[in-house]
Amino acid sequence: MKNLKNFTAASLLGMSALLPLQTTFAEETKAQATAVTTEIANIDKAAVHVPPPLPEQASSTVEKTHNPYGLEAMWKEGDLVAKVTLFILVIMSIGTWYIIITKCLQQGKIRKQGQHAEKNFWEATSLDSATEGLDDASVYRFIAEKGIKSTKNHGGTLLERIDFNTWVTISIQRAIDKIQSHLSGGLAFLATVGSTAPFVGLFGTVWGIYHALTAIGVSGQASIDKVAGPVGEALIMTAIGLAVAVPAVLGYNWLTRRNKAVMEEVRTFGSDLHAVLLSGEISTNNPINRDMK
Template identity: 70%
Template sequence: MNKMMKPAQLFASATILAASTLLPIHSAFAEESAATPATAPAATTNSEIHTPPPKPAAAPTHNPYGLEALWREGDIVAKSTLFILVLMSIGTWYIMVTKFIQQAKIKRQGKEAEAKFWEAASIDSAAETLAEESAYRFIAEKGINSTKKHGGNLLERIDFNTWVTISIQRAIDKIQSHLSGGLAFLATVGSTAPFVGLFGTVWGIYHALTAIGISGQASIDKVAGPVGEALIMTAIGLAVAVPAVLGYNWLTRRNKAVLDNVRTFGSDLHTVLLSGEIKNDSTKNNEIK
C-alpha cells in the first residue's frame, strides 16, 4: 500500500511544482496583453500632433467701403460734387503744365534776343533776327512802329518820349496778361476745393445717418462704413486744393522772373529808340531807318 502511494505523492508534488513555476509566466503574458491596448492611443496621439494646421481663410477681395461704393451708392448730389472735384484737378494740372512750357519758351526767347538783337546793325534788322512768335520781337515791333506812327493831328499832342513809353508798356502788359492767364483758376481751386469736398462730406454723413436711423441698427459696422465713405470727399478736396495752391505760388514766382527780363529788354529798347541809334560790336552808330 505504501508502494502505491509513493507514485501518487510524486505526481502531486510534480504538479504543484509545475503550477508554481508556470504562474509567473502566465502573469507576465497577462501584463503584456493588458499594456498593449494602453499604448495604442499614444500612437494615435502622435499622429494627431504632426497633422498640418488648416490654412487661413483668404481675405475678401471686394471692399464694400471704398470709393467705388461711394460712387455706386451715392445720389446725384454726391456724384456731381465728385465730378466737380475731378474737373478742378484736371484743370489744375493742365494749367500748371502749359504755363511751365510757356514760361520756358519765353526764357529761351529772351536768351535768343540777348544774343542776336543787340548785335544787329539797325533796329529794323534787329527785330527780324528774332522768331516771329517771339515775345521779344513783339515788343520790338511795337516800339519801332510807335516811332514811325508818331505824328498827325492827335498824336502830335503827345510828346515822342511818352508815346514810345506807352507803346512799349502796352506790349509788356499784353505779355504779362498772357503769362498770368489761368493763375486765377488755380487760386480759385485752391481756395474752394476744400469746401467743395466738405460739402460732399456733410451731404454723405447726412444720408448715412438717415439710413442708419431708418434701419434702426446703430452698430459700429453700420456707422463706420457710410461715414468713412463720406469723409473720402474731404480727402479728395484737399488733394485737389494743395497742388493748386503750390502751383499758383510756383508759377507766380516764375512769372516774376520772366517779366523782369522782359521789362529789362523793354527799357533798353526804349532808350535806344529815344537815342535814335544802336551800337554793334564795332561801336558803329547807325541811324534808325
C-alpha cells in the same frame, strides 16, 4: 528485452512527429522576421524620399475680405448731388494740372526767346534787321515791333501832341503788360481751386454723412459696424478736396515766382529798347545799335 524495443520504437515515432512541427515553426518565424525587416526598410525608405512640407504649403491662405465701402461704392450708390460734387472735384483737378504744365512750358519757351534775343538782337546793325532776326512767335519781337511802330506813327497825327518820349514809353509798356497778362492767364483758376476745393469736398462729406445717418435711423441699427462704414465712405470727399487743393496752391505760388523772373527779363529788354528808340530816328538807312544809348 521486448519492452526495451517497444520503448525505442515509441521514441522514434515521437521524434518523427515533432520534426514537421519544428520545421513549420522555423519557417513561420523566418517569414515573420522577413516581413518585419521589409516593413522597417519601407518605413526608412519613405522617411528618406518624402520631402518636408514647404512653408507656403504649411501656412494657411488668408482670404481677402471684400470692402463694401469705398470710392467705387460711393459712385454706384451715391445720389445725383454726390456724383455732381465728385465730378466738380475731378474737373478742378484736371484743370489744375493742365494749367501747371502749360504755364511751365510757356515760361520755359519765353526764357529761351530771351536768351536768343540777348545774344543776337543787340549785335545787329539796325533795329529793323535785329527785329527780323527774332522768331515770329517771340514776345521780344512783339515788343520791338510795337516800339518801332510807335516812332513811325507819332508824327503828322493827333499823337504828335503827345511827347515823343511819353508815347514810346506808353507803347512799350502796353506791349509788356499784354505779355504779362498772357503769362498770368490761368493763375486765377489755380487760386480759386486752392481756396474752394476743400469746401466742395466738405460739402460732399456732410451730404454723405446726412444720408448715411438717415439710412441707419430708418434701419434702426446703430451699432459701430453699421455707422463706421457709411461715415468713413463720406469722409472720402474731404480727402479728395484736399488732394485737389494742395497742388493748386503750390502750383500758384510756384508759377507766380517764375512769372516774376521771366517778366523781369522782359522789362529789362523793353527798357533797353526804349533807350535805343529815343537815341535817334529809326530808319533802315540810319543804323541804330546799342552803343548809341
